[in-house]
Amino acid sequence: xxxxxxxxxxxxxxxxxxxxxxxxxxxxxxxxxxxxxxxxxxxxxxxxxxxxxxxxxxxxxxxxxxxxxxxxxxxxxxxxxxxxxxxxxxxxxxxxxxxxxxxxxxxxxxxxxxxxxxxxxxxxxxxx
Amino acid sequence: xxxxxxxxxxxxxxxxxxxxxxxxxxxxxxxxxxxxxxxxxxxxxxxxxxxxxxxxxxxxxxxxxxxxxxxxxxxxxxxxxxxxxxxxxxxxxxxxxxxxxxxxxxxxxxxxxxxxxxxxxxxxxxxxxxxxxxxxxxxxxxxxxxxxxxxxxxxxxxxxxxxxxxxxxxxxxxxxxxxxxxxxxxxxxxxxxxxxxxxxxxxxxxxxxxxxxxxxxxxxxxxxxxxxxxxxxxxxxxxxxxxxxxxxxxxxxxxxxxxxxxxxxxxxxxxxxxxxxxxxxxxxxxxxxxxxxxxxxxxxxxxxxxxxxxxxxxxxxxxxxxxxxxxxxxxxxxxxxxxxxxxxxxxxxxxxxxxxxxxxxxxxxxxxxxxxxxxxxxxxxxxxxxxxxxxxxxxxxxxxxxxxxxxxxxxxxxxxxxxxxxxxxxxxxxxxxxxxxxxxxxxxxxxxxxxxxxxxxxxxxxxxxxxxxxxxxxxxxxxxxxxxxxxxxxxxxxxxxxxxxxxxxxxxxxxxxxxxxxxxxxxxxxxxxxxxxxxxxxxxxxxxxxxxxxxxxxxxx
Ligand SMILES: [Cu+2]
Numbered sequence: 001x002x003x004x005x006x007x008x009x010x011x012x013x014x015x016x017x018x019x020x021x022x023x024x025x026x027x028x029x030x031x032x033x034x035x036x037x038x039x040x041x042x043x044x045x046x047x048x049x050x051x052x053x054x055x056x057x058x059x060x061x062x063x064x065x066x067x068x069x070x071x072x073x074x075x076x077x078x079x080x081x082x083x084x085x086x087x088x089x090x091x092x093x094x095x096x097x098x099x100x101x102x103x104x105x106x107x108x109x110x111x112x113x114x115x116x117x118x119x120x121x122x123x124x125x126x127x128x
Numbered sequence: 129x130x131x132x133x134x135x136x137x138x139x140x141x142x143x144x145x146x147x148x149x150x151x152x153x154x155x156x157x158x159x160x161x162x163x164x165x166x167x168x169x170x171x172x173x174x175x176x177x178x179x180x181x182x183x184x185x186x187x188x189x190x191x192x193x194x195x196x197x198x199x200x201x202x203x204x205x206x207x208x209x210x211x212x213x214x215x216x217x218x219x220x221x222x223x224x225x226x227x228x229x230x231x232x233x234x235x236x237x238x239x240x241x242x243x244x245x246x247x248x249x250x251x252x253x254x255x256x257x258x259x260x261x262x263x264x265x266x267x268x269x270x271x272x273x274x275x276x277x278x279x280x281x282x283x284x285x286x287x288x289x290x291x292x293x294x295x296x297x298x299x300x301x302x303x304x305x306x307x308x309x310x311x312x313x314x315x316x317x318x319x320x321x322x323x324x325x326x327x328x329x330x331x332x333x334x335x336x337x338x339x340x341x342x343x344x345x346x347x348x349x350x351x352x353x354x355x356x357x358x359x360x361x362x363x364x365x366x367x368x369x370x371x372x373x374x375x376x377x378x379x380x381x382x383x384x385x386x387x388x389x390x391x392x393x394x395x396x397x398x399x400x401x402x403x404x405x406x407x408x409x410x411x412x413x414x415x416x417x418x419x420x421x422x423x424x425x426x427x428x429x430x431x432x433x434x435x436x437x438x439x440x441x442x443x444x445x446x447x448x449x450x451x452x453x454x455x456x457x458x459x460x461x462x463x464x465x466x467x468x469x470x471x472x473x474x475x476x477x478x479x480x481x482x483x484x485x486x487x488x489x490x491x492x493x494x495x496x497x498x499x500x501x502x503x504x505x506x507x508x509x510x511x512x513x514x515x516x517x518x519x520x521x522x523x524x525x526x527x528x529x530x531x532x533x534x535x536x537x538x539x540x541x542x543x544x545x546x547x548x549x550x551x552x553x554x555x556x557x558x559x560x561x562x563x564x565x566x567x568x569x570x571x572x573x574x575x576x577x578x579x580x581x582x583x584x585x586x587x588x589x590x591x592x593x594x595x596x597x598x599x600x601x602x603x604x605x606x607x608x609x610x611x612x613x614x615x616x617x618x619x620x621x622x623x624x625x626x627x628x629x630x631x632x633x634x635x636x637x638x639x640x641x642x643x644x645x646x647x648x649x650x651x652x653x654x655x656x657x658x659x660x661x662x663x664x665x666x667x668x669x670x671x672x673x674x675x676x677x678x679x680x681x682x683x684x685x
Binding site for chain 1: 152153248258289292295296309316319337358373428429432447645
């Protein structure tokens with residue numbers, strides 16, 4: 001956990017530093033500054049999320065002296081091994097984009113089906 | 129059955145029944161290993177199509193006047209060849225394919241963090257490939273895989289299809305990146321600290337943020353191009369106040385990191401294959417791991433070295449030139465570490481090892497021409513010539529693709545339970561290695577002499593070397609056909625592999641081949657690096673009944 005937070009914090013600071021440096025070196029070239037800024041923001045968001053949402057996490061994987069008994073109690077449990085929603089979702093995405101290029105009606109129908117599929121996919125994955 | 133007896137009333141009771149039927153097991157699967165295999169098979173299908181396009185290119189170039197296809201069609205062919213090889217072959221194979229196949233097992237996890245997301249990433253990928261190739265029906269894009277405006281604004285309707293298709297691959301990559309980062313961060317087995325992770329996992333860990341962050345820049349650029357083409361909002365058209373250079377900034381802000389998306393996982397494969405077949409701990413584990421991370425970060429700071437001829441101000445060219453030299457340092461550290469790993473090792477020349485050594489040789493050549501190209505005066509001289517084509521193929525074929533083949537020979541037994549035929553494998557390696565060099569080495573001097581890339585015809589003075597390259601490329605294709613034959617034949621008739629045919633030490637080799645769908649009955653505890661061949665395995669609590677089990681017949685798990 002700590003290693004993860006540090007990696008992303010350092011990367012985010014680095015991103016901020018080069019975005020600022022680029023702004024001045026490039027005499028206010030906007031595209032590159034914006035892209036580097038977005039990069040820094042994305043890294044900072046991940047680091048921030050890790051600090052806030054995961055502050056209580058204690059991962060066995062981070063402890064070099066972890067023994068089997070520390071991770072005990074966990075068993076395989078039940079997990080779903082197959083699903084058809086991702087396949088249907090992908091087909092709906094195809095309809096949306098083909099529709100956008102070709103025929104708007106196909107696109108709209110695809111969008112409706114896409115929302116339906118994502119809803120079912122979410123429901124199925126939440127059940128496990 | 130002894131398994132059930134040992135754990136009666138225990139863990140075995142909790143195991144969810146295995147999926148029944150071919151379709152549920154292999155098509156609608158949520159299992160990361162099956163998804164990895166789906167990625168690999170799909171990507172190799174696209175690889176065949178892209179290879180056909182490549183041979184169409186080489187056949188056209190047999191004669192200075194062309195004549196094999198119409199000049200306009202030639203433009204479509206190389207555009208789709210490049211797009212396919214980058215987005216539908218190399219990136220999916222190295223991340224979704226090999227990544228899914230082995231890295232969760234390597235860190236002692238039972239699956240990735242988000243199996244549904246994983247499956248969705250896969251299924252979006254063939255759909256986008258379908259869209260990319262269907263752009264031929266509408267008039268495919270003609271501005272190369274980079275699709276610079278204003279040419280891409282003038283392209284036929286298929287160019288919009290191209291935008292949509294590549295956007296979709298981008299969505300798929302981003303989802304894979306998120307999935308892999310979370311899996312590596314949260315699902316490592318007890319004791320699998322960051323500095324004990326196998327180097328292939330480090331390769332995936334360095335790649336995943338690139339997939340997440342860089343791909344968004346590409347998605348934005350593609351969306352803008354799509355909107356401009358379909359709805360006329362002027363982002364890039366200079367006549368309407370747009371900026372074509374903005375496309376180049378956004379495209380290369382993605383596409384230089386994308387080069388590392390295509391090479392860091394291949395570095396990881398090489399870092400697994402070399403110590404296994406040299407029977408020696410990898411030299412400089414931390415150096416290799418951290419140089420991957422620094423390559424990933426530095427990779428975001430060099431994009432404009434592709435734009436030295438775009439009218440970039442001189443004060444901006446210089447830092448990009450220097451930073452490109454700097455990124456050569458961590459890359460050099462890796463090559464040094466691999467060479468030092470080979471030094472005085474007991475080297476077993478298996479096919480996987482040959483491809484790994486071939487990788488080091490060819491990638492070094494590609495890396496060195498990259499250093500040439502970082503020098504602004506040299507870049508201005510060869511920009512848009514065949515020198516660039518030579519450089520990028522040495523990096524992406526001599527590098528990434530050789531790494532992919534090394535991975536195929538190395539992990540095929542883990543996928544299928546059978547070994548690939550070594551004799552055919554060695555034939556594949558040598559014909560491919562020779563054919564590749566004869567095809568792409570002459571491009572260096574053709575480029576220096578000024579032969580432009582992406583043109584359907586050429587000056588008669590270049591005829592000899594172009595014919596030479598075309599014939600050599602047929603040899604390369606023949607070598608790849610041997611590989612396909614070998615793979616298809618070996619699934620049924622290959623030698624039984626057993627759990628660990630190479631005597632390798634990472635976790636995926638300590639469970640049966642192919643692994644059970646839940647990977648580990650007991651998640652093992654890790655207490656050391658996987659690469660020290662002189663010590664006992666650094667794992668405790670592995671399923672003993674599994675490690676000593678007889679070879680599992682292919683397809684009978
Ligand atoms: Cu670059």
